[in-house]
Amino acid sequence: MESQISINENNPTDGTQNDLIRFVDVTKIFKSGHVRNYALDKVNLSIKEGESLSIVGESGSGKSTLGLVAVNLLRINSGKILFQGKDISRLRGASLRSFRRNTQMVFQDPYSSLNPYNTIYQSVIAPVNANRQYYENLTGEKADSRSHLRDRVAEMLDLVGLTPGQNFLDLYPKKLSGGQRQRVALARSLILRPRLIVADEPTSMLDVSISAQVLNLLTKLKKDFKFSVMYISHELGTSKYISDKMAVMNLGRVVEYGSSDEITENPMHPYTDILIKSMLEVGGFRTEEPLAKIDFGQYNGGIVGCTFAHSCPFVTDQCLKERPQLERKENDHWVACFHPLGR
């Protein structure tokens, strides 16, 4: 099955063995009435073992949809998602469950992602209860004694900074602050030692000082547990802070991909350039120069040319007629644009 996939030199999916997850021409369409909205329009990306990739873009760019299809909470319309080489987009039953153990998600809103009727212990242990045999094989320990499991959960809570963990086990979420809840969500996502964590705007609802704690924690856990991260955010600052790789999305397509330092210092796509110039620094605007207005308007169905053509200051006929493909321009920098900046 895998041999049918043509490996394009230019795709940021080199098809090597150490790709943990790989998206091949992934397309997701949301229909409303007769309108077909391409939330994902032939997305090609990969995340290697231990690597972290930030997906950035504005609302409606498809970044959250990409996160949901990565953990198979949404089914894709076409394309393939390979996890450790196996296509997961059509899994069902036991094989789907076995995949899900390896990917976990942390959501934006820590107030709705924990069941208010469950104690912290119950929330964190839930994945173990659903996968008891797996957990026993994983840890080489029997998972039948409650006191033993309570110790394990308490250790995990210690690791995410809820110390001492023992004191948190029997609390209900309402006793916890937003930052503490997000720590519980992280503990729950890590208890089965997954290979991939998908974090969808995990700090956007938190205060600045609390967000800093969660970012510090995520950095530390990434080092300790060596999982891969897909960090989804509209905020380029934290995205670059967390990940060495970055993908910029625009209306369902990846328009730029590569090393986050490269992209943020020398953006090649005109859209990325505007995004970066719009970011604020402590001290004020990054630039006083006027920027092109972005107007995505209403799109019905697939877009023939470049998704950014209508707002792009460098638009040509070609951009309206032909879809630019993601092409490698530098060692670690891909862009989908006929007229990339600085080239």
Next chain:
Amino acid sequence: MSDNILLIRNLETDYSLGNGGYVKAIRSLSLDVRRGESLALVGESGSGKSTLALSIMRLIEKPNKIAEGEIIFLDKDRDISVLKLGEIGLRLFRWKKVAMIFQSAMNILNPVMRVENQFIDTFEAHNIQDDYNQRINKYLTIAGLGKKVRRLYPHELSGGMKQRVSIALALSCEPELLIADEPTTALDVVVQREILFELRQLKNSLNLSIIFITHDLSVASAVADRIGIFYAGRIVEIGKKNDVINRPAHPYAKLLLGSIVTLSTPRGKELSSLEGTPPDLSKEIKGCSFYERCPSHVKQCLTYDLQPLKVGEDHYVECLRAQELLDSEY
């Protein structure tokens, strides 16, 4: 030297807990807002920054109350004591003297009313009697919108356009002071920049005074002349934008600045982390409210009378050790 537009003296705003107790969201706060300046008030959730805005607008409703203090609006010919205004006085004060824009622009617009009718509604409520048409066009243009928006309903507008309509509405009765409470928090970065640019420009062209409330120091520094840092119902540090950002003197301000991530933050750099939680405002706080979380606290902080100390020109800090810490660090 400075010409003020709003004076706040020893303001105390309490939220009822329902059991006879109160949470003191604003604790004996004093503040001068200068004419023509844009003052950013920065703080985390629960610090009282929005409560201050609501207090100025007199939008605190029973059983919550403004327990103490004075708010004085210095009009051209007379002083208005805001807390003493009656029903009619309030109607003339709100929107004509002080207007407000909110974070959720979508929620302040009536979903079943065309944009132009929302303006007319406002004009009627506030006794504006000149040519409505002209006025609507003028303020839509000022907020960067075209005339065709007039006939649209709110659901036909994007988030950024809705916020522009709410800015146009807020300015349409020609207030002298605009309070903007997190006006760009719900917007994408590109639109956020546009709106902030717009506000900065309007301030200059209309000689508006702006109180800008935000949790984001980078947003504050983009629009503000002065920045005030809120903590536990008080302003713990206030000064010119560059002084507060480059030489923060209050330990809380320092930690807050160290926890911000922008594009220029190096990857993996350990961010300042603020341990603990803010104090319980339903109980009496002795001395400095940051005492328990402060890395530099000393015994004397607990008996500190909260008299702001001057650490530079126009730069005041509510911290006993501010000068000493500044000297040792910069």
